[in-house]
Amino acid sequence: MKAAAFDYEKPADVAAAVKLLSGAQGMGKVIAGGQSLGPMLNLRLAQPQLLVDVRGIAEMCAVTETPEALTIGACVTHARIEDGKLPDATRGLLPAVAADIAYRAVRNRGTLGGSLAHADPAADWVNTLALLDAVAILQGPAGRRELKVTEFMHGPFATALAEDELLVAVRIARLSKAARWGYYKFCRKTGEFAEAIGAMLVDPERKVCRAVVGATTSVPHVVADARAIAERFMPDEALKAVEAAGLGDDPYERQMHFAALKRAAARMHGGGS
Amino acid sequence: MSTRTITLQVNGKTVTAAVEPRLHLADFLRDRQLLTGTHIGCEHGVCGACTLEIDGAPARSCITYAATCDGASVRTIEDFDADPVMAELRAAFSAEHALQCGYCTPGMLATARDIVLRLPQADEARIRKELSGNLCRCTGYVGIVRAIKRVLAARKEKTHAA
Ligand SMILES: Cc1cc2nc3c(=O)[nH]c(=O)nc-3n(C[C@H](O)[C@H](O)[C@H](O)COP(=O)(O)OP(=O)(O)OC[C@H]3O[C@@H](n4cnc5c(N)ncnc54)[C@H](O)[C@@H]3O)c2cc1C
Numbered sequence: 001m002k003a004a005a006f007d008y009e010k011p012a013d014v015a016a017a018v019k020l021l022s023g024a025q026g027m028g029k030v031i032a033g034g035q036s037l038g039p040m041l042n043l044r045l046a047q048p049q050l051l052v053d054v055r056g057i058a059e060m061c062a063v064t065e066t067p068e069a070l071t072i073g074a075c076v077t078h079a080r081i082e083d084g085k086l087p088d089a090t091r092g093l094l095p096a097v098a099a100d101i102a103y104r105a106v107r108n109r110g111t112l113g114g115s116l117a118h119a120d121p122a123a124d125w126v127n128t129l130a131l132l133d134a135v136a137i138l139q140g141p142a143g144r145r146e147l148k149v150t151e152f153m154h155g156p157f158a159t160a161l162a163e164d165e166l167l168v169a170v171r172i173a174r175l176s177k178a179a180r181w182g183y184y185k186f187c188r189k190t191g192e193f194a195e196a197i198g199a200m201l202v203d204p205e206r207k208v209c210r211a212v213v214g215a216t217t218s219v220p221h222v223v224a225d226a227r228a229i230a231e232r233f234m235p236d237e238a239l240k241a242v243e244a245a246g247l248g249d250d251p252y253e254r255q256m257h258f259a260a261l262k263r264a265a266a267r268m269h270g271g272g273s
Numbered sequence: 274m275s276t277r278t279i280t281l282q283v284n285g286k287t288v289t290a291a292v293e294p295r296l297h298l299a300d301f302l303r304d305r306q307l308l309t310g311t312h313i314g315c316e317h318g319v320c321g322a323c324t325l326e327i328d329g330a331p332a333r334s335c336i337t338y339a340a341t342c343d344g345a346s347v348r349t350i351e352d353f354d355a356d357p358v359m360a361e362l363r364a365a366f367s368a369e370h371a372l373q374c375g376y377c378t379p380g381m382l383a384t385a386r387d388i389v390l391r392l393p394q395a396d397e398a399r400i401r402k403e404l405s406g407n408l409c410r411c412t413g414y415v416g417i418v419r420a421i422k423r424v425l426a427a428r429k430e431k432t433h434a435a
Pocket residue numbers: 029030031032033034035036037038039054074075100101102103106109110111112113114115116117118122123124125161165166167168191192193194317318319
């Protein structure tokens with residue numbers, strides 16, 4: 001249960017971090033909160049030669065807002081979001097999701113960017129950011145690029161990040177006052193990763209009506225036009241979404257994901273659990 | 274692989290040490306600082322036995338590496354003798370039989386203290402949610418929950434009276 005040996009650097013800016021990663025030629029790894037990487041190092045599932053600690057990079061801890069969007073640095077912790085320390089651009093969605101990630105001791109160190117980069121299909125930010133159609137901002141030796149979170153996610157624990165690329169921040173379009181959302185997850189124990197996640201967002205002013213079937217075996221399944229699930233919950237349409245997410249074969253899995261969607265819809269419409 | 278020299282506050286004292294980057298904070302405290310009050314259970318963030326305070330907030334010391342704590346202020350259970358909240362919690366843990374073997378207790382107390390200070394209005398359901406990251410193999414949790422409720426109630430009474 002002890003990590004294999006590695007070197008450690010704590011660069012002061014993004015450019016220096018990218019340089020360190022490039023120099024490590026594939027044997028380097030970013031560490032942010034260490035709340036997913038720490039367990040993997042201790043179990044020796046990951047054995048990098050160099051850890052590049054990005055928590056000291058001011059730009060990656062920053063939060064900026066414009067009338068249209070909120071940009072959240074990758075190193076912003078779950079706890080900071082839970083405590084409402086960010087401007088509320090999502091009508092309470094981000095703090096509500098943050099509060100139910102793991103446990104406070106984990107939330108105090110775990111980061112939004114670390115969670116997204118780790119790309120666990122059952123992770124809360126992975127699915128929430130897909131619901132919000134957020135944009136990931138990456139920086140590597142060739143400069144910056146932006147990708148929708150849905151394009152950033154390639155599969156379970158797989159993303160568009162190159163070995164020497166950093167996730168610098170995530171940009172979320174501001175929801176309108178009329179926006180409503182619902183989020184529901186099934187966990188076997190409080191604070192554990194979800195077995196199934198259902199999420200939906202209706203924002204008529206921005207013509208958004210999306211749903212996510214989350215905690216799949218791969219990337220979040222986004223229903224871009226979810227009127228038949230979100231505006232009015234039509235069971236057949238919800239089941240179709242679960243099946244399209246590749247979760248139709250196992251009756252238990254199918255029912256869990258169906259129920260998660262149903263409860264997310266109920267929450268959005270202000271009823272039930 | 275090279276070592277790193279770190280300087281941090283441990284229980285109010287400045288400590289400078291050369292550490293291998295792979296050394297986690299719990300091992301650093303137990304083996305190098307001889308502060309064995311921090312317990313180690315799972316070493317992957319799940320059980321909560323190693324929970325202590327870093328820069329004023331609870332954290333898992335098994336998945337936090339000592340090298341990442343350069344400049345940080347760490348408080349272990351040994352540093353809470355004179356802490357008023359911890360004194361109330363200790364008395365309540367005894368009164369409510371909130372421990373048997375005591376293995377989970379340092380982590381439980383770190384979490385309990387955070388609940389008392391951060392969530393003074395917490396009801397039983399909230400206490401149980403907040404405690405879900407600390408496993409206890411002995412007590413069945415009832416005594417632990419009662420102990421925290423007792424401290425919260427006593428503190429509420431005190432603020433009402435004042
Ligand atoms: C007991 C326990 C329970 C948990 N339960 C939940 C849960 O219910 N829901 C949930 O969503 N999560 C859960 N988590 C995971 C937690 O949210 C982690 O904090 C998060 O997944 C990782 O964030 P981090 O900052 O700790 O990243 P790290 O562990 O530091 O890094 C994770 C991965 O991302 C890479 N990385 C990190 N930051 C960047 C970056 N800026 N650019 C490029 N790559 C980067 C690292 O190289 C590594 O591969 C749990 C964790 C624990 C220990």
